Amino acid sequence: FLFDEPLSNLDAKLRVAMRAEISKLHRRLGATIIYVTHDQVEAMTMADRMFIMNDGLLQQSGSPLEVYKKPDNKFVAGFIGSPAMNFIDSKVTKENGDYFIDTESFKVKIPQAFYSKIADYAGKEVIFGIRPEDIHDKQFFSNATTFNTIKTKVDVIEPLGAEIIIYLNCGKHSVIGKMESRTQVEVEQDMEVVLDMEKTHIFDPKTLLVIV
Structure with a gap:
């Protein structure tokens, strides 16, 4: 049929x-x-x-x-999921044997499990992708560290009952977070959020294929 x-x-x-x-x-x-x-x-x-x-x-x-x-690839990543995956033009940096995503707005550590795939991109431009549901309110995320926590300001709040969609300003960039409704914030409020780096994706900016 x-x-x-x-x-x-x-x-x-x-x-x-x-x-x-x-x-x-x-x-x-x-x-x-x-x-x-x-x-x-x-x-x-x-x-x-x-x-x-x-x-x-x-x-x-x-x-x-x-x-x-x-x-x-980036097209599939952006097509599947609602709200769509956040994409940020970034650079991979290496410091003391560790790899980081540097967006100019914030810097977060790449998990060691991804090192073998990301090593060739050290010093190069990439596209960093993270889904809204993988951005968490710091106070409710047990694995928060200085390497996966970023400072933001709340731009827009969309309550959906069991969930809340929050538009976050990170400086030069903005991201959308999809969190539990127990998160209580106000527009213009400063908010620390945690990126679940184990669930992030990194794409080649030329081919748009996934790296990790």
């Missing part, structure tokens, strides 16, 4: 209901369904296997979780 954006003209509430109905239909029929959509939420929630296309070219295929956790 081929479904070509069947839910695009429905309102949000009906789209959610119909996603569930199509998933039930798929299980009941046991048939292969090709489902075309520009909505990454539909793709993530309904697919057994995803094929990400851009300008008619296949960018990556895999299970939704595989594509989310291990994107092959």
Whole structure:
């Protein structure tokens, strides 16, 4: 069966209901369904296997979780996830045997597990990527250190009930964080946040392919 954006003209509430109905239909029929959509939420929630296309070219295929956790390139990383992954033009620096991401707004330490892949980029430009859900309120993150904590100022707050979206000014750059609603902040307030560096991605600025 081929479904070509069947839910695009429905309102949000009906789209959610119909996603569930199509998933039930798929299980009941046991048939292969090709489902075309520009909505990454539909793709993530309904697919057994995803094929990400851009300008008619296949960018990556895999299970939704595989594509989310291990994107092959910057396009896939930015397409999957809501809000989209934060991207910052940066430089890899090496100090006393350790590697760091230097964005000019902040500097954070790259995990040792990534050293073998990032070593050739020391002193070079890269694109640093981190998802909003991997930016945490320092007071609620147990693994905070001076190497993964940055100082920011709150620009915009979007409460969503169980979650809160916070737009953060880091100096020359801005990032979006997606945190638990127990985080209580005000606009213009200074806020220290922790970047979960184990879940970050670094991309080659020329090829846009993932390095780590």
